[in-house]
Amino acid sequence: MKSLEINGKLREVTGKKDSKKLRAGGLVPCVLYGGDAVTHFYVPFGDFRPLIYTPEVFVVNLNIEGKVYPSILQEIQWHPVEEQILHIDFLQIIENKPVKLELPVNILGTAKGSKVGGKLKVALRKIKVKGLVKDLPDSLNVDVTNLDLGQSIKVGDIAINGVQLLASKSSVVVTVSVTRASKDAAQSGTAATEGKTA
Numbered sequence: 062m063k064s065l066e067i068n069g070k071l072r073e074v075t076g077k078k079d080s081k082k083l084r085a086g087g088l089v090p091c092v093l094y095g096g097d098a099v100t101h102f103y104v105p106f107g108d109f110r111p112l113i114y115t116p117e118v119f120v121v122n123l124n125i126e127g128k129v130y131p132s133i134l135q136e137i138q139w140h141p142v143e144e145q146i147l148h149i150d151f152l153q154i155i156e157n158k159p160v161k162l163e164l165p166v167n168i169l170g171t172a173k174g175s176k177v178g179g180k181l182k183v184a185l186r187k188i189k190v191k192g193l194v195k196d197l198p199d200s201l202n203v204d205v206t207n208l209d210l211g212q213s214i215k216v217g218d219i220a221i222n223g224v225q226l227l228a229s230k231s232s233v234v235v236t237v238s239v240t241r242a243s244k245d246a247a248q249s250g251t252a253a254t255e256g257k258t259a
Contacts, residue, residue: 062119067112087106089149093130096130096155118164119134133160162190163188164187164199166188167203171206172205173207179209180238185235188201188216188219188226189228190225190227191224191227196221219234
């Protein structure tokens with residue numbers, strides 16, 4: 062997995078009043094858990110842009126006053142109206158302890174059914190997985206090249222060594238739906254074949 066570093070500062074005081082004061086100054090209250098102790102810290106909102114405005118998933122090296130904690134983002138709490146993060150939770154990565162996170166689905170190739178007028182529909186953009194961070198890919202690659210009209214790829218069709226997919230195996234990830242254009246193409250192809258036979 063890709064990684065990035067974010068610098069944070071320890072919070073000397075915690076609580077709603079202090080959190081509100083931090084947010085007013087463009088700072089985001091954060092918590093790091095999963096290690097020996099829970100760490101409360103804050104980070105300028107702008108520093109999170111490379112992490113939150115992308116579908117990619119990162120190992121976040123949190124540098125909190127000189128001490129670096131490899132971690133993953135667990136949850137972001139947004140303001141219901143404004144573009145403001147109220148709070149972020151991070152989980153510290155422990156080498157031999159599996160983590161749960163959502164990986165983006167990356168579609169590879171052009172479906173066979175799309176070439177004859179079918180419409181490719183991606184039903185799942187992200188899938189929750191469980192595994193050791195060292196085994197987790199940047200994304201779940203799904204090759205749709207051989208997908209014909211009316212066919213689909215389900216979660217159960219995807220396999221990655223050392224990684225468990227937590228979504229239902231029967232959940233559709235991507236499908237090629239039949240359209241009017243594909244029906245017309247199929248009918249004209251049949252008519253042409255019958256004409257040659259006659």
